[in-house]
Amino acid sequence: MPRTYVVDAGALFSTWTKRVGEGVFSTTTDVVDEIRNRPSKFRADLLEVLDRLREEAPPTDSINAARRAATETGDDSILSETDIELIALAHSKRQDGSSIVLVSTDLAVLNTARHMGIETVDPSGKFKDDIKWVSICPACGHRSVASKAGLECPVCGTPMRRRVFKKGRK
Ligand SMILES: [Zn+2]
Structure with missing residues (x-):
């Protein structure tokens, strides 16, 4: 196929x-x-x-x-x-x-x-496993540079959301 x-x-x-x-x-x-x-x-x-x-x-x-x-x-x-x-x-x-x-x-x-x-x-070759991530707490806004998904916020305990740390995105 x-x-x-x-x-x-x-x-x-x-x-x-x-x-x-x-x-x-x-x-x-x-x-x-x-x-x-x-x-x-x-x-x-x-x-x-x-x-x-x-x-x-x-x-x-x-x-x-x-x-x-x-x-x-x-x-x-x-x-x-x-x-x-x-x-x-x-x-x-x-x-x-x-x-x-x-x-x-x-x-x-x-x-x-x-x-x-x-x-x-990724045709541009930019997507790699070592790209920088930032975790953001949706409740209190705490940020940390972390590579793991599913972390809990150290401030309030809410599951944090992970996103690619990159400036100039749309
Ligand atoms: Zn929090």
């Missing part, structure tokens, strides 16, 4: 897709719209890829599962609706028994997808 690659705009604008000889690309309507709004030079470069690109909508239960996972990782405040739908699409494909890889350059997307057990690829 050919692999399915669920891709975001960042992945499509990288050269990564051109290196994938086999497999099917799948993405959401929002991502396709984002590409259509780019200058035509970008689209021309992507023509071959767009030819192999399926536009799909994730089912509601997968969207809910992606939202739950994002809450668990602490990425929920960072992820856009487009991001959540992309993760949900990968989740639904896997539920269908597809061999699936989510391809994104967004660290929060990659983090939440991995939390759900979805295989991921």
